[in-house]
Amino acid sequence: MLETHTRAVGEVTVPGHPWFGEHQLPAAAPPDTIREMLRSEVRDIGYPYQPLLPAAPITLPRASYAELFRASAALLDLVRRAALETAATTSGRLAAYGMPDSENQLFVADRFIEERYADCVARPDVVIGPDGPKFLEFNVSGALGGPVEAHCRLEVWRRLYASDSGRLPFDYRSPLAARVEMFRSLCAELAVAPRVALLGSARDQGGATRFFDIEIDYFNNHGMTARFFEPEDLHEAWDCPPNLRYPLGLRNFTIPDWLELGIDTAPVQAALDNGCLLVGTQTSTFLSSKLTMGLLSEGRPWMSAAERAVVERYLPWTRILSDRRTTRGDKDVDLVQFVIDNRELLVLKESLGMSGKEVTLGREATQREWESAVTTAAPNTSIVQDYIDPHTCRLPILADTDDEPRNVDIAPVLGPVLLGGRPAGVFTRFFGDGRAGIVSVLGRGSSDNCAVAV
Structure with a gap:
């Protein structure tokens, strides 16, 4: 078992967990510059105002950073298998999971395709407990938060910490580069043109499209053709000449969110029925259900001794x-x-x-x-x-009126993103005043950042 310890940084004694390592990056610019850059990068992406901001990325040892993705990939495979084996059919799974009637839609007719591409986009929520990483839940959905938000934070840190030669004092996995590679591989696997539809709605982002524009620009600048579609325009992705169709896309919405906003999902079903595959597929809802975590923790008959050991180690x-x-x-x-x-x-x-x-x-x-x-x-x-008592790392934090960053012991929730099985950066959320509890940027007013490897 790893024991809690303290580590010295300069003249300051820092309580924390050895999993977080010894290294901490100092702030690389004056507070006003950091605040302005961080807020500029996340403008108009549906984010609430954050009064407490990080003054540096969260740093992890390379071994810890790698462990997050290694464990995430292993557990995601088990999550997928556990969800699919609950029943042989979609209707059986809907019953087994007690899904609301609203979730009985948007399935692809080809069941192999439906199941094959359910886990394309995943982000577990991880805290560091006394024994190291503990995975509290798995978010499996094309609409999960993390890739765009982490990209925005990384853009700030990349500009602030780059040397004159362009070298950085840390490594990271680019979320949007991984997204491009995921779709490039999917296009090759499905033998379709590299044309990607990003489906969402500005109504889900406070009326702005910048959240989607960031990805569209990245795709179009990296060898793929991409376009953002509101649901009312989605017919243009398939009801057109073959060379203009978008055979593949990202489903960046949830049914509950669109029901709350009064957005009709019928255009999505029409697109699916006419050959536009949107990932992750609706089967991802079963993978994302917290019931699946219960199934795995209790053990399934098909699990090997090694798989049971992974679950015992990483799941509460x-x-x-x-x-x-x-x-x-x-x-x-x-x-x-x-x-x-x-x-x-x-x-x-x-x-x-x-x-x-x-x-x-x-x-x-x-x-x-x-x-x-x-x-x-x-x-x-x-x-x-x-309940996992979360252990801490130290991070420089800036409030609106701070002239200098204040070192705070935070208890972050780490979100390693997997896109098509590829590591795609670590999105993090935390309370900037050091509190623990239920952490959420949108629901609880927490702060966000990204983690990098040193």
């Missing part, structure tokens, strides 16, 4: 909540009673949810609130999971 104890008995270490326990009796050890999460919503931390609830949440949760639609 997680169970699908229902009135039954299960294992806790080497003990057999009544699940519901165990959960009620151990509020401070556990977290309750609904199977579907984003931005930290539908999550109850036992230690932040009263016993009465906890018992009510547990007993009213519908059977087999929520999970309970060990």
